[in-house]
Amino acid sequence: MKLKTLRFLPLLILVIVASCNRDDDSDDFVVADRGEQQVIDNELLVTYLQTHYYNASTFETPGDYHISDIIITELPKDDDGNYLPMPDPDQNALLIDAVETKVDTFADTRYEYYVLKLNHGGGPSPHFCDMVYVNYSGMLEDHDEFDSTVNPVNFDIMNLIPGWSYVLPDFGTAESVATNPDGTLSYTNYGLGVMFLPSGLGYFASPNAGMSLYSNLIFKFELYQTKVNDHDNDGVPTYIEDLNGNKYAFDDDTDNDSSPNFLDTDDDGDGVLTINELVPNTYTVDTNLGEEEPVLGEGEFERSRTTNAGVITIKTVKIVDTTGNGIPDYLDSSVTINYNE
Numbered sequence: 001m002k003l004k005t006l007r008f009l010p011l012l013i014l015v016i017v018a019s020c021n022r023d024d025d026s027d028d029f030v031v032a033d034r035g036e037q038q039v040i041d042n043e044l045l046v047t048y049l050q051t052h053y054y055n056a057s058t059f060e061t062p063g064d065y066h067i068s069d070i071i072i073t074e075l076p077k078d079d080d081g082n083y084l085p086m087p088d089p090d091q092n093a094l095l096i097d098a099v100e101t102k103v104d105t106f107a108d109t110r111y112e113y114y115v116l117k118l119n120h121g122g123g124p125s126p127h128f129c130d131m132v133y134v135n136y137s138g139m140l141e142d143h144d145e146f147d148s149t150v151n152p153v154n155f156d157i158m159n160l161i162p163g164w165s166y167v168l169p170d171f172g173t174a175e176s177v178a179t180n181p182d183g184t185l186s187y188t189n190y191g192l193g194v195m196f197l198p199s200g201l202g203y204f205a206s207p208n209a210g211m212s213l214y215s216n217l218i219f220k221f222e223l224y225q226t227k228v229n230d231h232d233n234d235g236v237p238t239y240i241e242d243l244n245g246n247k248y249a250f251d252d253d254t255d256n257d258s259s260p261n262f263l264d265t266d267d268d269g270d271g272v273l274t275i276n277e278l279v280p281n282t283y284t285v286d287t288n289l290g291e292e293e294p295v296l297g298e299g300e301f302e303r304s305r306t307t308n309a310g311v312i313t314i315k316t317v318k319i320v321d322t323t324g325n326g327i328p329d330y331l332d333s334s335v336t337i338n339y340n341e
């Protein structure tokens with residue numbers, strides 16, 4: 001079912017499927033060992049960061065900058081091809097001195113990747129599996145741009161290369177948005193950065209057209225908005241259905257029916273749909289009376305909202321553990337209470 005949405009996405013990958021297909025289709029193609037490839041990729045990335053700088057002083061003055069303002073340049077070389085010192089060190093910064101080094105495990109491989117954070121962003125951060133509204137520009141280490149946006153686009157992070165799942169949650173969205181006279185939107189204090197990804201967090205053995213196998217990827221991005229995803233619409237947000245908290249939702253399957261929890265509408269397989277094992281609640285907020293919206297507690301999630309003449313109606317569902325055994329009802333096959341009957 002994911003394939004239908006994937007075909008529209010420029011950043012799409014299906015790492016596992018694509019890798020397997022290659023094994024089937026070709027007698028001589030052997031997918032690289034992820035651990036060995038990561039050693040090679042990391043050396044290339046570190047060399048890149050040691051030999052490139054960016055226009056750091058531009059970002060010292062507070063303001064809402066764009067990806068087009070980020071200028072990454074290779075160090076100058078002498079006639080023998082040896083690198084020379086960085087020009088204008090009061091204005092520029094070597095990338096290796098400016099990036100944060102991050103480590104995460106993906107596909108049983110320990111990956112190092114690098115993030116240049118130019119602005120964190122004043123709004124909420126996405127989870128690894130949420131919708132995001134972004135501008136971005138993707139390039140290879142030789143500075144060839146392979147993909148970019150003219151206007152911001154919506155993505156489900158889960159449909160993108162794995163690196164985005166790790167990097168974007170470390171940034172915030174815009175603090176505020178205003179509508180311009182021409183109808184366009186202006187965002188203030190949004191996330192702005194650059195990610196430097198090894199191929200294993202990129203396309204790995206399934207490169208985009210015109211891209212080499214095992215290409216390291218560099219993405220500049222502006223993060224404007226996010227929206228929590230509930231892929232199976234069972235009331236439990238996908239990030240909560242990542243039970244083991246490894247930022248990968250495909251390996252959580254409580255009832256072992258080969259349907260991971262985030263795509264399973266009866267997570268414990270007890271015949272009662274998950275949505276019916278959550279306790280529904282309705283809040284009515286009359287803004288005409290100055291009433292404030294409720295702050296939802298842990299385990300309570302908004303399902304819908306409508307506004308009518310200043311009155312907001314918010315419907316929520318709440319995860320409950322009736323037996324108090326530490327396993328919420330929707331994951332406990334011995335509990336079959338239907339709260340919607």
Ligand SMILES: [Ca+2]
Nearest residue numbers: 230232234236
């Ligand atoms: Ca769900």
Ligand SMILES: [Ca+2]
Nearest residue numbers: 255257259264
């Ligand atoms: Ca399941």
Ligand SMILES: [Ca+2]
Nearest residue numbers: 234261262264
């Ligand atoms: Ca589910």
Ligand SMILES: [Ca+2]
Nearest residue numbers: 266268270272
């Ligand atoms: Ca159930």
